[in-house]
Amino acid sequence: MTTDTADPVEAAAIxxxxxxxxxxxxxxxxxxxxxxxxxxxxxxxxxxVFVALFGKNPLDLYFYMYQGAFGTWFSWxxxxxxxxxxxxxxxxxALPAQLGMVIIGGEGALLIxxxxxxxxxxxMPWAPPLVVxxxxxxxxxxxxxxxxxxxxxxxxxxxxxxxISSLLLVYIALAVLNHLVEGMMRDPASLxxxxxxxxxxxxxxxxxxxxxxxxxxxxxxxxAVASYILIYHTVFGFAARVAGGNIRAAKIVGLNVSKLILxxxxxxxxxxxxxxxxEVAAVQGRTNANxxxxxxxxxxxxxxxxxxxxxxIIPVAILLGGISASGGLLQRRLxxxxxxxxxxxxxxxxxxxxxxxxxxxxxxxxxxx
Amino acid sequence: xxxGRISRRHLLQGGAALxxxxxxxxxxxxxxxxxxxxxxxxxxxxxxxxxxxxxxxAALKKMPGLKVVEEEKVPETDAVEKTIExxxxxxxxxxxFPTSFGYYNPHMIKMANKFPKLRFEHCGGLWSDKDPxxxxxxxxxxxxxxxxxxxxxxxxxxxxxxxxxxAKPIPQVLRNINAFTLGAKLANPKATTQVIxxxxxxxxxxxxxxxNSLIDQGVxxxxxxxxxxxxxxxxxxxxxxxxxxxxxxxxxxxxxxYLTGAEWNWEALYPKxxxxxxxxxxxxxxxxxxxxxxxxxxSPYGEAVSAEARKHADDIKAKLTAGDYVIFKGPILDNKGKxxxxxxxxxxxxxxxxxxxxxxxxxxxxxxx
Numbered sequence: 001m002t003t004d005t006a007d008p009v010e011a012a013a014i015x016x017x018x019x020x021x022x023x024x025x026x027x028x029x030x031x032x033x034x035x036x037x038x039x040x041x042x043x044x045x046x047x048x049v050f051v052a053l054f055g056k057n058p059l060d061l062y063f064y065m066y067q068g069a070f071g072t073w074f075s076w077x078x079x080x081x082x083x084x085x086x087x088x089x090x091x092x093x094a095l096p097a098q099l100g101m102v103i104i105g106g107e108g109a110l111l112i113x114x115x116x117x118x119x120x121x122x123x124m125p126w127a128p129p130l131v132v133x134x135x136x137x138x139x140x141x142x143x144x145x146x147x148x149x150x151x152x153x154x155x156x157x158x159x160x161x162x163x164i165s166s167l168l169l170v171y172i173a174l175a176v177l178n179h180l181v182e183g184m185m186r187d188p189a190s191l192x193x194x195x196x197x198x199x200x201x202x203x204x205x206x207x208x209x210x211x212x213x214x215x216x217x218x219x220x221x222x223x224a225v226a227s228y229i230l231i232y233h234t235v236f237g238f239a240a241r242v243a244g245g246n247i248r249a250a251k252i253v254g255l256n257v258s259k260l261i262l263x264x265x266x267x268x269x270x271x272x273x274x275x276x277x278x279e280v281a282a283v284q285g286r287t288n289a290n291x292x293x294x295x296x297x298x299x300x301x302x303x304x305x306x307x308x309x310x311x312x313i314i315p316v317a318i319l320l321g322g323i324s325a326s327g328g329l330l331q332r333r334l335x336x337x338x339x340x341x342x343x344x345x346x347x348x349x350x351x352x353x354x355x356x357x358x359x360x361x362x363x364x365x366x367x368x369x
Numbered sequence: 370x371x372x373g374r375i376s377r378r379h380l381l382q383g384g385a386a387l388x389x390x391x392x393x394x395x396x397x398x399x400x401x402x403x404x405x406x407x408x409x410x411x412x413x414x415x416x417x418x419x420x421x422x423x424x425x426x427a428a429l430k431k432m433p434g435l436k437v438v439e440e441e442k443v444p445e446t447d448a449v450e451k452t453i454e455x456x457x458x459x460x461x462x463x464x465x466f467p468t469s470f471g472y473y474n475p476h477m478i479k480m481a482n483k484f485p486k487l488r489f490e491h492c493g494g495l496w497s498d499k500d501p502x503x504x505x506x507x508x509x510x511x512x513x514x515x516x517x518x519x520x521x522x523x524x525x526x527x528x529x530x531x532x533x534x535x536a537k538p539i540p541q542v543l544r545n546i547n548a549f550t551l552g553a554k555l556a557n558p559k560a561t562t563q564v565i566x567x568x569x570x571x572x573x574x575x576x577x578x579x580x581n582s583l584i585d586q587g588v589x590x591x592x593x594x595x596x597x598x599x600x601x602x603x604x605x606x607x608x609x610x611x612x613x614x615x616x617x618x619x620x621x622x623x624x625x626x627y628l629t630g631a632e633w634n635w636e637a638l639y640p641k642x643x644x645x646x647x648x649x650x651x652x653x654x655x656x657x658x659x660x661x662x663x664x665x666x667x668s669p670y671g672e673a674v675s676a677e678a679r680k681h682a683d684d685i686k687a688k689l690t691a692g693d694y695v696i697f698k699g700p701i702l703d704n705k706g707k708x709x710x711x712x713x714x715x716x717x718x719x720x721x722x723x724x725x726x727x728x729x730x731x732x733x734x735x736x737x738x
Contacts, residue, residue: 191495290446328440
């Protein structure tokens, strides 16, 4: 799954271009749009059947999903708000995937990033808001980055499977957070909901003017585009993909694989840590157990659905944000349980993974070779 | 609630005057269908905290002219803000019940400021003067019911060892553990309560482990304070121990083992709130009460409860309902031998000191940290 995430542009350039029609020339690009699109439609159709079995009208379902996710300006904002943290946490899985690593511990990096950001904000009450905010971004990224780097280091120097270690690090992060929030960093006034002190209204980063969507969305877009450029248009990214393709070949050509792994893991964790910082600075205003809301885990789903492509993460995050935004309306209008949204996410996931087998096998898109 | 009664009477008079003057202002507005939104943090059939609220919502559904919309499993993040807005924008809700503690600050406060004409009622929060006037918080002194459960448990236990599966050592939980233990000691002065904290509100695996471990140590009556008591009740009953329920009536899960339980009475409170609004009365922003105000209730006694236990429990319950019994009456020692409530000091249900409780009384085996 992770190794065949070639860049569409590059792959198209390699494909035979001579005497091919439009379809053939852009075959790979079209495939990349057509196959996930078809998988999504298939998943929605199957979900419609599932809902029909509950005695609900599938057409109502599609209407409410559209209305709840994209039907009104409010719905759009709801969707984008939900998508914002997902873009960042998805990068935590997608970046290491370029090196052939499966990191699923974005949630832990998010929590540590949030803790670090809160800690630094509380440590500098004298500073002007802009300084505090910049410090929070740095601390959040540093905290999250080091956390995932730990998983990368364990894999590179100790041979510990990074999937397992990054997952287990989530629970350690949660325990650290609870320990600090219920102990050293606790605001004595937070009686029944142990929390840190608030970072203060002045230090909150607020929303994008004219909307209800917080700045996390912009951070996510910048991070996704920057990751795309880094992976596909820099020497560093090329080196990372070489190492991801064949680690021994990478070593033979003299690439410093350890450095690559640690750097990429740091950047990945930094993205999730930034998501944690945004949750504190734009939403919660402090750190408490509410932060463990599962954004890190949904991010894994987003990254895999986007086939680990940083640019594709953006539309996929918006799509999943929309599904989650419409989930409430499905509960209220159709009386479906909350779990039905999880069922839909699961169906989409299976369809998209299964559709992987179709790449390069659609006849009319193949060039003569 | 003397103050409440006086102000209500005044309000009624004011309301009557208003009605004459402005020809059924509030009432006619209410004659059209009013939409009420309920938001739960967990699933609404959890045999626990969320189900108690859903039962209250179900009571409202039976009233004419009301439409109830519900959403479950809404995390304590900006997701709840979006759910509130969605209920307002897409469903036309004018009265909202976000029922989980973590929804209060900053999320519900933010929404109450944003929609100053709508009414927000929160369960468990501590409304203060600086919070918006269209927001309110209500809660019940459920330790009164836990005290009665303690009496029943004290009589029922053969070993004198009681068990308490608790989520977190926060004031609300400690107050329940202490009240339960003080009740048990009325029945059997030598009774002890062994407490195990699971660390979070919904940890079914740890709750089952805690239940088994307590029973292994000779505990024969258990109760709990977690979001879903189902795990504890079923496991304890399977092992042959007896149980006291929490949040809602769990006797259906263990008909033989169920002694009694401390229940919320939201199905009485919510219709009362709606009637108050319909009558043009204002609901006090800070609303609290116990047996007397019908905010909490006791599950009917199970068949295993002796006549002696019934009599003693009913006697104390009658006194609590009449408002002339104080549970936390000095001298009370904590389980380290320190006096926490001095001789001659009575801490009644509304005493603010009890909201800060950070100790376990003598007879409780366990530690707060």
